[in-house]
Amino acid sequence: MSRSMSRDAAGRHRVVVTGMGLATPLGTEIGEFWRNLTGGVVGTGPVTRFDTDRYPTHRAAEVADPELTAPDATADPGAPRSVRYLRHSVGAALDHAGLPAHDGHRRAGIVVGTVMGTRPHVEELRRQGVPEGADLSWDSPQTLAGTPARDFGLRGPRHVVAAGCAAGNTAIAMAADCIRSGQADAMVTGGVDELSETVFQLFTTLRALAPDQVRPFDRNRSGMLPSEGAGVLVLESWEHAARRGAPVLAELSGYAVAADAHHMTAPHPEGVGMVRCMRDSLEQAGFEPGDVDYVSAHGTGTPANDSLEGACLAGYFGDRPAVSSVKGMLGHSQGGASAIEAIACVLAVRHGRVPGNPTLLDVDESCAGLDLVRGPARDMPVRVALSNAFGFGGNTSAVVFARA
Secondary structure, eight states, X not given: OOHHHHBOTXXXXXXXXXXXXXXXXXXXXXXXXXXXXXXXXXXXXXXXSSOOTTSSOOEEEOOOOHHHHSTTSSSSTTSOHHHHHHHHHHHHHHHHHTOOTTSOOTTEXXXXXXXXXXXXXXHHHXXXXXXXXXXXXXXXXXXXXXXXXXXXXXXXXXXXXXXXXXXXXXXXXXXXXXXXXXXXXXXXXXXXXXXXXXXXXXXHHTTOBOSSOOOTTBTTOOOBOBOOEEEEXXXXXXXXXXXXXXXXXXXXXXXXXXXXXXXXXXXXXXXXHHHHHXXXXXXXXXXXXXXXXXXXXOOOSOHHHHHHHHHHHHHHHTTOSEEEOTHHHHOBOGGGHHHHHHHHXXXXXXXXXXXXXXXXXXXXXXXXXXXXXXXXXXXXXXXXXXXXXXXGGGEEEEEEEEOO
């Protein structure tokens, strides 16, 4: 392989995706997840984890696999669900990539994005009557990276990043930087969060919970629904993947993170961080806005977010790319959301099919300039896909995947 193939125009290592794993309300295996996501299956339903009688809505999206959710279903029944989701996803992603656990991964590390860390586990222990001051060995977000690093022999860089609901994309960007800078040959990266009553309380206070369904970009949208899950990608330098003959699923050709520096919960009214991340990620990738075939929107289903994001997308891209938000089916899994959505982008590039907006009935006028995918999915060539993620604190991010 020539150096020009393995390096980008700036001389940095090119970064490719060689494996993926996940745990979501639409499935805990890639094939099952993709069938449900492009089949228009809506994964939100009644909350079973805690009592919702005092809340205005009683719905969320939960991972249903009892092997990951039942208290006594694993070798370590005391582990938080977030740790189980991540452990499962990391193992599946490494298997997919053909990187066996404990196989000399001295130059393979892990970066995990999260919002709540292991706090929901502590909440659950409190609901069960475990007193404060009891031994809470899992009460640290660092376990989200430390546990899979130990389990799978990942001895390279190790980080947990809390960047609001942009955490998954931010983790992917940090992991890619480790590869591009030469600190690592491979990185396991993504995001995770488990369903939290604190998140339920927060969005109740903000009057941002939908009573029934999440309807991104719909005139009658009324809010988001909390969710949970994990998404994990194995990133490698092009050279490392080529040396071991690993199939390349897609190239992570660009990414960007920024901050609005405007408000704790509200985005900048002109969407400066959103536009900056889309522009900078495409510039890094060497693409123009017209090169993008599909945009996986942040699309929470709240009135304020969708109007602003819709205006930013229309202003930057026009009606060129197909646009959808999978949160209409998956809900919003905070730190896990954009990592799962990154996997959806890789699958769209691989399969020439993009997920749709099956809960969209009546397009809001602020989003009318977009090519919103109606129904469950659309078959179309996808050479370049961009995924947006935005979070509290003004955190903004975008990642770009391209056909390798």
